Amino acid sequence: MxxxxxxxxxxxxxxxxxxxxxxxxxxxxxxxxxxxxxxxxxxxxxxxxxxxxxxxxxxxxxxxxxxxxxxxxxxxxxxxxxxxxxxxDLLAKLLAPRPTVHEPMIEVISSESTAEDPDQLVTETQNLSLHEHEILEAANNDWQLPQEVPPPEQPTLRVNAQYGFLDLYSGYFTNVAYTENEVNELGSEAETLTLLERRQRRIKHEDEKWDEEYYVADFADDEYIRELILWNHPHLSDSGTTFTEKENVTMLNLPRKEYIPTGPQTRSLYLTLTTVLFSYAYDARTTQHDPTPESAWTICSLTPSFSALDPPPYHSESNINLELSSDEISATFVPSYRRSLAFPLYRSFALAEKCREDVAHFLLRGRRTVFRCLMEMKDILDHHDVYYVYSKVWLDDLCVWTQAYASVTEMFSDETLTRLGNAVKDASITKASVGWELEQLEVAIQNQASEEREVDSDDE
Structure with missing residues (x-):
């Protein structure tokens, strides 16, 4: 159909x-x-x-x-x-199945003994039909094969890893070594590494890609970066959100799924959403909302849950409540800041701060704006020969989750997004938390520039 x-x-x-x-x-x-x-x-x-x-x-x-x-x-x-x-106008929500009501499969009627009179059982057995007699006779025959205790299972060193939205996926990176996946940081072991091992690989890869000379050069000559910071995203100035025909078609093609996340899983989804929106905000700001052939690489490289299959939380004191603390929000953005300073073309802490502000404004505008941002990312990745896989394991489900479950419960209401947006807006990410001595590098380049100005003054 x-x-x-x-x-x-x-x-x-x-x-x-x-x-x-x-x-x-x-x-x-x-x-x-x-x-x-x-x-x-x-x-x-x-x-x-x-x-x-x-x-x-x-x-x-x-x-x-x-x-x-x-x-x-x-x-x-x-x-x-x-x-x-x-x-x-939320077509995916209208198409979503009704939430399943899980009821007990077994009901205890009585705890009393069910023993009956043997004579009564004989009478009932004689009254059985021919077909029922055949069933009883077959049950009396021993049709089972000789049973033996199975030998103990050999311990397995590795099992298939689970990743993606609610850890629903596996097997998508089995042959990743034979594809041109430049953002994959796990190599051929993507299907076997544990979450802790993936996180360690991610941090190590970020440290290896960090180039202090590159950062200092962008800090010293930041004229173009200042122009990028002054640019305004069109989604933040629209008076309303009216979906286009193309967006409606995208909604119709979304999968029909039902999600029953636990409390910790719901927290992780909210935090992952902020990191995904950060990557989108960086690409949109650096391309002036006009995606380039490098946009898919940029988005995947800046999202830890894509390139390293390492979703948040990154804070060691996460709890099961839906209210997210400022410390947890700040810890969630640290990997995004690190990656924005180690991988893409423009590496600026001030630019990363502006992208975080964009994320806060997207969330404050509600689920329709968030959904539109996710659909734009999905369109970029779906048209890439390799990186479409991250759309399958993350963005498809995120799109359904943000729209179809917008008001089934209060799990993804505009009020919840408003609280999350304010938390992102008020978060404080320090340069020291990035771990690469950014403040010392900036002070050194400022002192050097001051000395050069003094020498020029003396020459004059």
Whole structure:
């Protein structure tokens, strides 16, 4: 079945669903409404939507098909007139399945003995049918093969690593040695290293790539970097967020998944989101929001959970509460700062600070702005021959998580993002926390420049 393109709108009394299904017979349309669940089937299309409130089919409801445009317009009446249906533009949320309610599989009826009268059992057995007799006779025969105690398992040195969104993925880097994956820092051992080993590899690689002369050169001649810092991101000046047709198509192609993260996993997702948005902010600011062929490399290189499969938290005192402390936020950004000073073209601590401010503003503007940033990153990586893998194991699920679960619970509401954005805005990342003696290098270059100015003055 094919999920068709669709859009939703509403009036005070109705919800209108416009479905693009060209070259079909209107007589074959099957529409079903069950509370807040709407389903439509017309070969070869199938659409099932979960709305936030209930709908009904009555005399005011209608379905009209326009063969000239290929659109089927379904008008359904709201069960409560005047009730607002939220997030009708979040298509992935409408397509997401209903949350599963997990109930006990076994119910204890009574703890008393169930022994019965033997004569009664004989009577019931004689009353069994022929088929039931055959089942009992087969059960009396010993059909089992001789059983032996299995030998102890040989200890295995390595197991397949789990990584990506909620550690749901493995096997994507089995043949990474035969691809041109320049951002992979784990080599052919990406599928076997533990999280601690990955983190150690990441820190070691950052220290090896750090070049103090490169940093000093950008610090001394920072004219162009100051121009990058003064640039304003267009997403921060838009009055509203209206998704384009291309973005709507991207939403329709997102996977249909249900997530049940634990408390620590939810914390890790929030923290990972900030690091991903930092990489996006750096690339957008350095390219003036006009991605280049190097954008995919930049985004993956600056994101620890991509290049080193090392997601946060990086703070040793993380707790299970959703409220994130300022120390934990600061520790989360330290690897992003380090990578922005060791890998890309422009290496400036002031530029990294500006990118963190961008992340805070994205979060403060709400989930629609965050979702748009993630979709832009996804579009960049999806069109790369190698780095598309990071879109599969991270960005696809992050897009669904930020949209489809926006208000199923308070897990990803605008209020939560506002608190997170304020925490990112108020975070303090010191140069000493980066670990490369940045302050000493900056003081040395400032003293050198001062001495050169004094010599020039004496010559004059």
């Amino acid at each position: 094919i999920t068709p393109r669709f859009s939703c709108s509403q009036t005070a009394e109705s919800v209108i669903i416009s479905v693009y299904c060209p070259s079909v017979r209107a007589s074959d349309v099957e529409i079903n409404v069950d509370g807040n669940l709407f389903s439509l089937h017309i070969n070869p299309y199938f659409l099932r939507l979960n709305f936030t409130n209930s709908l009904i089919e009555d005399d005011a409801s209608s379905a009209q098909y326009d063969p000239s445009t290929g659109y089927l317009n379904v008008k359904l009446t709201k069960e409560i007139k005047g009730q607002e249906f939220k997030d009708l």
